[in-house]
Each structure stands twice: as structure tokens, then as C-alpha cells.
Amino acid sequence: MAKTWDEINERIVSGAAVVLTAEEFAELAAGVGVSEAAARVDVVTTGTFGPMCSSGVMLNFGHSDPPIRMSRITLNDVEAYGGLAAVDTYLGVTQQSSTRGIEYGGAHVIEDLLAGKAVRLRAWSSGTDCYPRTEIDTWVRLQDLNQAYFFNPRNAYQNYAVAVNSSERVLHTYMGTLLPHLGNATYCSAGALSPLLNDPTYRTIGVGSRIFVAGAPGFVAWEGTQHNPNQQRDEHGVPLAPAGTLAVIADMKRASTRFFAAASMTGYGVSAFVGIGVPIPVLDEEIAATLALTDADISATVFDYGVQRRSRPALGQVTYAELRSGTIEVQGKKVPTGPISSRAKAREIAAELKRWIAEERFTLAEPLKPLPQPGEQGVKPLEIRSEEAI
């Protein structure tokens, strides 16, 4: 009963497509079996909403009169990259304000722009014949910009670590506050709702896939940075630790503060919650089998963040069902757990994407190029060496 991309898209366009969220599909499959569920359903939607540091926006301000070639740029005192063309910039979410530190950063500027607020743009330049102006101080809103689009080099991590801390002291990390002596465990994945856990070997998600980014329709632009398909996998092919990633692109003008939220992680810095949703076509039973997996079937590896090295010791594996139960067992000790990635928002994203497909006839795009597959490439560390040693 295999279906093709074209068949599924025709059903979407004609309004006949059956679309379920990953949670709904797993429930259906548990009731009627995987093959029956595969026959009945055309598309399954996924979603995730966690802090994704490797995110930011490309902005084009337009030219002032006389014009300026901006080489140092700040937005509400947050530095944006000045090494592009005259009035283009990239603003990364983790950049901190020079006046407010981690309480306000690139992510907050983006959130303010999305909320329709005016942002103070200041820029400096040494001045040239074609761009004589040396300073500018003005206010801009999202609607005033020519282009504003997300370009996020690494989003939607395929699984993530479970963080604990065996050391003597409290640690403030990007995984939240980790209490000493295995006092708590934090985890950051939408589990069974997560995009790349529902297509573990990247059969349907690749360059050019049409997806949901922060409330806007967007695309997978490339493999994400640190994409590592060679991570250890379970019997379903699902990675047990952080593996694949996506680089994504989308029109910021169509995004929403409902699906993008600035974050200040105390003791760590600024980041942003980014909503990502990916529709997965139910092409055959093999795809359906991984779509039917639940939190009880998907595991993550517990890492000790108390050891401040590149390779942190792994202290075992736990399922997302165990993590969501509120306690896990690590080294014989009961450890309370807390999430970092919002499951409520992940569910909202999967539901919104389902609505796009069913009501707005949002069709699916077959990848133009697959993501690097297991066995093709891994992640290289950065070694510290001298020029002579290279």
C-alpha cells in the first residue's frame, strides 16, 4: 500500500488528506495496528519547542540618505554582525546586550520585533565615497525592513542528553540549574513528538523540505551544524543520544511570538525557544512503524555535566516515559526530573501544522537532497595544536 509524494500532495490539495499529529498517530496505531494506520493516514505532523542557541535572523534595513556602510551595528544595544554588505546584518540569538547583559539579548530583540515593537538601530562606519555617512541612530520595526528571515544553523536536535551533576556544587548550564550529588536531571526533547525522532534515518526530511519555523512556513536549508548521523541507535534505528540536526530558513515577517520566545538562562546566557514542526508523509509501513513509537519506546542517554570535559561520562539510558514520570534511577539513586523543552508548545505546533495541511492545503516537498545518512559523516572535535603540528 505504499503511497507516493505526489499522491499525498494531490490528496492535500483536494482536501481529502488524513492528517494526524505524531501522538494521535501512535494512539491510532496502538488500536488498529501499524499497517492499518499506515493505510488510513497520509501525513503525520511533529513539533518541538526548546532552547535552540544556534538561531538568528538576516536583516536588510534599506539605505538612509546619505547612505552608510554599517560596520558596527547595534539593535537595542545588542551587537549584530557588521561584516556583510552595507545594510545587511545577521543577529544571533545568544548575543548579549552591552547594557543589560543576559537579561536582554539577540533573542529578545527578535521577540520585540515579532511583537511589532520599534527597536533602536545604531550603526557606525568610517565613511567612504559611496557611503559617506559615519553614524546613524534611528528606530526600526519589522514591517520597515526589506528582508527579515530566520536562518538558524542548528535546530531540531534529534534527541538530546539527559543532564545530571555528580559534583559537589550547583551548576548553571544550558540544561538549567543542575543540583549537586545527582540532585536533579533535566532533559530537552519533545520525545515522541520530535521531528527527527519520527524519521530517524532521514528518509523524508532533507534539503528543501517544507516545514514550520517559529509560526512561519519555511524550509530545511541544509543539514544542521554538528549533524551526527553516526550516533548509537536502538533496534528501531532511533539514536540514543544527540544525532541529526537541521539548518532552517523562514520568513520572519510571518513568524509569531506564540512560537518564538527569548530565554535567559541564569549563569549561562541568552538563548531562544524556537518552534519547529515537520510534516512526515506516511509513505509505507516502515515509516509508519517509527511514527507509531511512543515516549516509552524512545530512550536518551544520561550524561554527567559535573565532569567539565568534552566527553562527559554516560551514566546509562532512560526512556522519555520514565523522564516524564518525574523520577528516573541513576546509579541506584532516585533522581527527580524536569524538562526544558515545552511539550505543551510542541503539541500546539504539531496541531497548527496539521491545520495548515488540512485547511490551508500546505503541501509537502520531497527533499532535493538527502541529509547525510548514517555511515556518511560524523562530528569532528576541535584539537588544540600549533601551526607546526598541523
Added chain:
Amino acid sequence: MPRKRLDLTFPPRQATKPVTYHLVKDFDLVPNILRAQIHPGQEGRMVLEVTGRKEDFEAGVAFLESEGIVVKPAATDICLDEEKCVLCGLCTAVCRPGALTLNGRGDELVFDKDKCVYCEACVVACPRRAITLSF
């Protein structure tokens, strides 16, 4: 016996006084330290839960104030800005007494006032700055 929560601010010089000892010994009060940041020579802060008779409690507070300590009632509630909250759950990960929890499907953040010790860990941990302590 009544129980009250106090928020004490110690001026730098007073930070080394064994005031809790005096509350027990001289005023028959039962103090339970919920939070303390006392460094000799620096300003300190302590959140105390005190159990005892009304007269003893008043005398104890008068003693603390005579020692130069600023005594205020401690927070008795937390205030959640639902507009800002994204239901990430980070605050639940640091709430040791289990006063903050996400309900079954993670759609609602539940606060159990009886379990809260007003340690402020959640206030610091929330990446959205959605939690403030209130009185």
C-alpha cells in the same frame, strides 16, 4: 502553635551573630532556615520559618531588630506571568520540595503553596523571568 515566615537582612557587621541560637535559647522559638546567604563582613540574607507562641515571637522579632537586622515578612506566594510562561518546565526541575509541577500532559503549571519553602530557586531558573515572589 503559630508559624510565620520571616525574611531577614543582615547588615555587614551583624552577619556573624548566632541569632538563631538566641531565638531558640532565649525566646523558646523553633526556627527552620529555608534559605541563607551569610558571609562574614558582607550583607546577608536569611529566610526563616519560626514556630512559637505569639508573645515569644514578638519578643524574638524585637530582639532581631535590636541587633540591627531588618525583619520583613517573607514571601507567601509566587506570581506566575502566564503570558510569558512557555510551559518549558525548567522551574519544576529545580523545585526540590515539588511545589511546582507540570500536570500529566505538560499543559499546565501547577503550584502547591503548601509545599513551597520560598527558596526562590524557580525565580532564578525561569528563562522567561515569568516567576516573581509576592507577599
